[in-house]
Amino acid sequence: MKKSKHHQTGLTLISWIVLILMFAFIFWFGFCLFPIYMQYYSINSVVQKKSQAITAGEMPQQILHSMDMTFTINGVQDPNLTPEKVLTIAPSDDGKGLIFTLDYDARNNFIGNIDLFVHFHKTYQATPH
Numbered sequence: 001m002k003k004s005k006h007h008q009t010g011l012t013l014i015s016w017i018v019l020i021l022m023f024a025f026i027f028w029f030g031f032c033l034f035p036i037y038m039q040y041y042s043i044n045s046v047v048q049k050k051s052q053a054i055t056a057g058e059m060p061q062q063i064l065h066s067m068d069m070t071f072t073i074n075g076v077q078d079p080n081l082t083p084e085k086v087l088t089i090a091p092s093d094d095g096k097g098l099i100f101t102l103d104y105d106a107r108n109n110f111i112g113n114i115d116l117f118v119h120f121h122k123t124y125q126a127t128p129h
Contacts, residue, residue, distance in 0.1 A: 028111070029110070032110050033116060035108065036106045036116070036118050039106065040106070040120050042071075042074045043081065044102065046070045046071060046074055047100055048124060050063060050126075051098075051126035052126070054128050054129070056128040056129065057128070060098075063098075064083040064087065067087070068082060068083050068084075080104075087101065087103075088101045089101075092125065097126050097128065098126040098128075099124070100123070100126055101121075102120065102121065104119075105117065105118065105120070106119075
């Protein structure tokens with residue numbers, strides 16, 4: 001009589017639990033990062049549009065004030081994310097334009113006392129029209 005081996009295939013209960021926990025961790029990680037990046041894309045959009053639409057003779061304070069109103073319209077409600085705090089405006093090296101530098105940190109609670117910390121830094125060249 002011939003003996004045949006029956007192999008059981010599939011995942012065990014412990015393997016399923018580990019797999020579900022890994023997917024839950026990845027989902028929670030993305031869920032916590034999503035608002036940070038959505039806010040960044042909103043801020044980036046405002047700064048990019050403003051850098052392309054500045055007019056000759058516009059002062060940095062005027063630019064920052066108009067961007068502050070646009071931040072509010074676009075839903076950036078964090079008091080730490082005002083144009084005055086996250087953006088610096090300096091003349092370009094050739095003196096014909098301005099350089100906008102967006103530089104700020106964002107933090108979001110992840111699990112317990114662990115936070116997610118993201119640093120954003122981007123430079124825009126603005127030439128007045």
